[in-house]
Amino acid sequence: MPVSFNHTIIASKDREESARFYRALLEVDAAPSWGPFTNIQLSDGTLLQFAEPPVEIQMQHYAFLVDDALFDRAYQRLCADGITHWADPQMRRPGETNTGHGGRGVYFKDPSGHAIELITKPYL
Structure with missing residues (x-):
């Protein structure tokens, strides 16, 4: 298997x-x-x-590979909901997306503070 x-x-x-x-x-x-x-x-x-x-939550990073259509819809929801987002994992480019690795990407935090990434092309 x-x-x-x-x-x-x-x-x-x-x-x-x-x-x-x-x-x-x-x-x-x-x-x-x-x-x-x-x-x-x-x-x-x-x-x-x-x-x-029952312990303090430590931030984790979760990246999701999505198609372009879902990326567009998810990004619209992030903006409509006022969720702060960045083009980079260092959180230095707020309110932007990136075009790294031949696709698009965005970083933001979930309700528990985890770092979430949406990408349209895999890194490898």
Whole structure:
């Protein structure tokens, strides 16, 4: 069996709010949830599980490869919702997108403070 990524747990201040944010951003449906997890499933089958840990949340980075049409819709939602975003991971170019690696990209933070990146072309 080839290796594929199956799931990850994303620490959240409010797991329901985080799941709603990612569902709207990535235009995916909720997945069955259980125990301490609120889940969504990406189109490739990867499960994102949101949980509220009993510890301080450390920022993580999550990058999502999306097509141009979804990038446009997601970027419009970010702007309409007043979400601060940057063209670069150092957060020095606010209110912009980038055209690195032959595609487009944008960086912003989710409701729990994680650094999120949307890109339209893979780095490799």
